[in-house]
Amino acid sequence: EDVYDELPEEKLDVNVGDFKESSRTDSETVQREEEAIKLDSLNVAQMKELRDKATKFAFQTEVNRMMKLIINSLYRNKEIFLRELISNASDAIDKIRLLALTNKDEMDTNPELNIRIKADKENKVLHIMDTGIGMTHEDLINNLGTIAKSGTAEFLSKMQDTTKSEGQDLNDMIGQFGVGFYSAFLVADRVVVTTKNNADKQYIWQSDANEFSIVDDPRGDSLKRGTIVSLHLKDEAQDFLEEDTLRELIRKYSQFINFPIKLWSSKTIEEEVPDDEGDVDDSQPQEKLSTSEEDSVDDEDEGDAKVEEEIPDTRRKTKTVTKTEWDWTLINDSKPIWIRKPNEVSEDEYKDFYKTLTKDSQEPLTHTHFIAEGEVTFKSLLYIPKVQPSESFNRYGTKADNIKLFVRRVFITDEFNDMMPNYLNFIRGIVDSDDLPLNVSRENLQQHKLIKVIKKKLVRKVLDMIKKINEKEYDEFWKEYSTNIKLGVVEDPSNRARLAKLLRFQTSNSKDMTSLAAYVERMRPKQEHIYYIAGANRAEVEKSPFVERLLAKGYEILYMVEAIDEYCISSLPEFDAKKFQNVAKEGFTLGESDKNKDKFEKLKSTFEPLLKWLNNVALKNKILRAEISERLSNSPCALVAGLFGWTGNMERLAMSNAHQKSDDPQRTYYLNQKKTLEINPRHPLIRELLRRVEASEADNTAKEMALMMFRTATLRSGFMLQETSDFADTIEKMMRQTLGVSLDEQIEMDEDDNEYETEKEDNEAEETTVDADVGYENDINEHDEL
Numbered sequence: 001e002d003v004y005d006e007l008p009e010e011k012l013d014v015n016v017g018d019f020k021e022s023s024r025t026d027s028e029t030v031q032r033e034e035e036a037i038k039l040d041s042l043n044v045a046q047m048k049e050l051r052d053k054a055t056k057f058a059f060q061t062e063v064n065r066m067m068k069l070i071i072n073s074l075y076r077n078k079e080i081f082l083r084e085l086i087s088n089a090s091d092a093i094d095k096i097r098l099l100a101l102t103n104k105d106e107m108d109t110n111p112e113l114n115i116r117i118k119a120d121k122e123n124k125v126l127h128i129m130d131t132g133i134g135m136t137h138e139d140l141i142n143n144l145g146t147i148a149k150s151g152t153a154e155f156l157s158k159m160q161d162t163t164k165s166e167g168q169d170l171n172d173m174i175g176q177f178g179v180g181f182y183s184a185f186l187v188a189d190r191v192v193v194t195t196k197n198n199a200d201k202q203y204i205w206q207s208d209a210n211e212f213s214i215v216d217d218p219r220g221d222s223l224k225r226g227t228i229v230s231l232h233l234k235d236e237a238q239d240f241l242e243e244d245t246l247r248e249l250i251r252k253y254s255q256f257i258n259f260p261i262k263l264w265s266s267k268t269i270e271e272e273v274p275d276d277e278g279d280v281d282d283s284q285p286q287e288k289l290s291t292s293e294e295d296s297v298d299d300e301d302e303g304d305a306k307v308e309e310e311i312p313d314t315r316r317k318t319k320t321v322t323k324t325e326w327d328w329t330l331i332n333d334s335k336p337i338w339i340r341k342p343n344e345v346s347e348d349e350y351k352d353f354y355k356t357l358t359k360d361s362q363e364p365l366t367h368t369h370f371i372a373e374g375e376v377t378f379k380s381l382l383y384i385p386k387v388q389p390s391e392s393f394n395r396y397g398t399k400a401d402n403i404k405l406f407v408r409r410v411f412i413t414d415e416f417n418d419m420m421p422n423y424l425n426f427i428r429g430i431v432d433s434d435d436l437p438l439n440v441s442r443e444n445l446q447q448h449k450l451i452k453v454i455k456k457k458l459v460r461k462v463l464d465m466i467k468k469i470n471e472k473e474y475d476e477f478w479k480e481y482s483t484n485i486k487l488g489v490v491e492d493p494s495n496r497a498r499l500a501k502l503l504r505f506q507t508s509n510s511k512d513m514t515s516l517a518a519y520v521e522r523m524r525p526k527q528e529h530i531y532y533i534a535g536a537n538r539a540e541v542e543k544s545p546f547v548e549r550l551l552a553k554g555y556e557i558l559y560m561v562e563a564i565d566e567y568c569i570s571s572l573p574e575f576d577a578k579k580f581q582n583v584a585k586e587g588f589t590l591g592e593s594d595k596n597k598d599k600f601e602k603l604k605s606t607f608e609p610l611l612k613w614l615n616n617v618a619l620k621n622k623i624l625r626a627e628i629s630e631r632l633s634n635s636p637c638a639l640v641a642g643l644f645g646w647t648g649n650m651e652r653l654a655m656s657n658a659h660q661k662s663d664d665p666q667r668t669y670y671l672n673q674k675k676t677l678e679i680n681p682r683h684p685l686i687r688e689l690l691r692r693v694e695a696s697e698a699d700n701t702a703k704e705m706a707l708m709m710f711r712t713a714t715l716r717s718g719f720m721l722q723e724t725s726d727f728a729d730t731i732e733k734m735m736r737q738t739l740g741v742s743l744d745e746q747i748e749m750d751e752d753d754n755e756y757e758t759e760k761e762d763n764e765a766e767e768t769t770v771d772a773d774v775g776y777e778n779d780i781n782e783h784d785e786l
């Protein structure tokens with residue numbers, strides 16, 4: 001059993017780039033970064049000079065359009081820019097940490113891993129710094145300007161739809177479509193990116209959204225490694241320079257980022273200092289502080305007395321000054337949530353983490369948080385979103401990067417696209433294992449035998465999580481994911497039994513959905529099979545000839561009205577030791593009492609002549625065989641698919657499947673398979689037919705009517721009719737008889753029609769003449785003789 005228990009700390013230690021601060025003192029870092037920022041905020045003239053020197057680039061058209069939209073959008077929720085930039089910073093740190101796994105030297109340029117945010121009020125600039133991988137010259141050109149992501153076009157069209165309506169949607173789109181970085185232009189009219197990658201020099205990229213430029217950084221590699229994104233905030237976005245606003249935003253959107261996020265923030269402290277009479281005001285160190293002085297002249301306490309004693313000759317006065325100190329303050333708790341014990345994590349934290357992880361604005365439907373032990377130990381936190389992206393099934397079976405894999409808290413990849421089987425690719429979450437090796441390539445890791453074990457356990461856990469969803473929420477789940485679960489039944493034999501328990505179907509019993517377990521519980525005492533029928537909708541299956549007698553006798557039938565249902569059930573041999581019986585297929589018996597059985601046998605022998613005649617005369621080559629039906633009540637007859645043949649519903653699905661070619665041999669095979677004709681011995685039409693056949697096997701009307709019954713049965717049983725025009729001809733003939741119109745009565749022609757006919761005849765006559773002229777006549781004669 002999987003129990004959650006925290007691993008001993010030492011096991012969690014990561015040799016490379018753990019969260020621990022390095023021994024390097026903060027002050028050094030501050031200084032280094034301070035320099036970089038100072039330069040960035042150089043006076044206008046200096047910046048201009050740099051810009052003039054820089055190489056200019058045009059944004060790729062799509063990127064350009066997208067940026068214009070972002071800049072001009074009326075979109076209110078501009079604050080998400082910070083979430084996007086912090087997320088990019090975190091990704092960049094993930095990347096360098098991953099690189100360092102195979103080459104430790106990569107980390108040497110700057111062993112610290114963190115994200116820092118600093119507001120420069122004076123210059124109205126907001127800096128977001130990271131010590132991540134940084135960007136090379138080529139990266140800058142590609143990533144920040146010229147290569148539009150595949151999502152960009154999609155984003156553009158959706159964004160244009162929503163710019164007027166605004167609202168939640170756009171919030172989801174920025175980010176989900178990979179426009180993260182460009183969201184900087186929601187709040188800034190100029191963005192400067194200073195960046196240093198281990199493989200290249202330090203560069204300054206900047207843009208006012210019209211074009212971008214790149215120039216070597218004259219300071220050299222002051223960053224050592226990493227990136228600073230500096231936002232020159234628009235007038236209306238000045239609020240993002242406020243410390244409180246920033247702190248709140250980081251907590252709201254980025255509290256679960258796995259690296260320390262530090263905010264350059266001020267703290268007010270009070271300090272007692274000697275009050276140098278006379279020149280107090282001037283000598284007070286005022287650089288960074290505002291003061292509220294307190295006069296303590298009147299104080300007569302012990303402390304003062306002491307001072308008096310020890311320093312008899314100096315002034316007795318001290319005073320309190322209020323000092324403002326600036327420093328980096330840690331805002332988030334970078335201990336990953338999945339490392340914590342479940343009982344120490346609140347529901348809200350789970351929900352918030354989900355939002356950070358997925359950028360989904362809705363809350364998740366449910367989650368599971370566990371540690372798996374045994375062959376491999378791993379921690380995992382998995383979520384089911386409330387909705388899956390609308391185009392999920394169009395991309396079914398293609399890449400879905402919804403599970404993030406960590407090894408000992410180091411992010412490795414979210415690109416093992418088979419961490420979940422296709423049918424579960426809606427699951428989002430994290431897997432973190434201590435047992436996987438850190439120093440192998442991702443390719444080799446993907447092949448690692450433990451990954452297989454992890455995958456297997458993940459699926460079990462997900463199915464378990466689904467099973468535990470409460471009844472009310474299960475409806476919601478089922479609406480969204482029923483097709484996934486049914487595909488699971490088809491595609492995942494090893495979990496079929498578990499998946500079967502999750503299935504829900506419509507039923508003849510009530511308007512509510514039922515589980516198979518509930519159906520089995522309600523089965524009649526001698527009922528051996530789970531009865532079901534598949535069709536296009538409830539109204540159709542309710543009226544099907546196949547359900548008539550069963551319903552009349554009080555049996556419950558599952559109505560499978562989704563396209564995938566019949567495929568799903570045909571790969572499920574049984575449930576709870578009960579086999580499924582498609583009531584539209586052969587092999588159907590009601591498990592009747594002995595008395596009824598006798599009656600049935602008697603009927604069989606009575607109708608033997610009719611069955612024989614249908615088989616050998618009237619419907620020869622059209623049906624597999626004719627039989628007495630146990631399932632019909634109101635209809636005279638029905639057409640039944642063989643056990644392994646297609647029902648009318650399957651046939652309909654196959655025909656509507658655009659991927660299947662019309663000459664597909666499998667399809668042709670199934671479509672041409674003959675079916676069993678079941679006749680209802682209680683029906684007067686059938687009884688009349690028997691009477692006629694007994695009188696004369698050569699009765700032509702009987703033959704015609706038998707054919708007619710076969711065709712109506714074909715239609716009623718949901719199959720396609722092959723000979724539609726023959727069918728219509730016969731109906732029209734019957735109409736004449738009913739209406740008393742003679743079969744010989746001719747169709748009246750319009751005069752125009754006659755004219756056309758005459759013209760045609762004339763032309764034909766002419767052609768013959770021409771042929772004759774050219775001398776073809778001989779050939780024709782020869783041909784005739786042959």
Ligand SMILES: Nc1ncnc2c1ncn2[C@@H]1O[C@H](COP(=O)(O)OP(=O)(O)OP(=O)(O)O)[C@@H](O)[C@H]1O
Nearest residue numbers: 088089092132134143175177178179180181182227
């Ligand atoms: N701080 C950074 N450090 C290093 N590279 C960065 C940084 N910010 C952005 N990049 C690079 O620029 C690319 C584009 O960033 P952008 O935010 O537009 O998209 P993304 O991060 O790939 O997608 P999404 O926003 O959906 O996560 C990133 O993929 C990354 O390569």
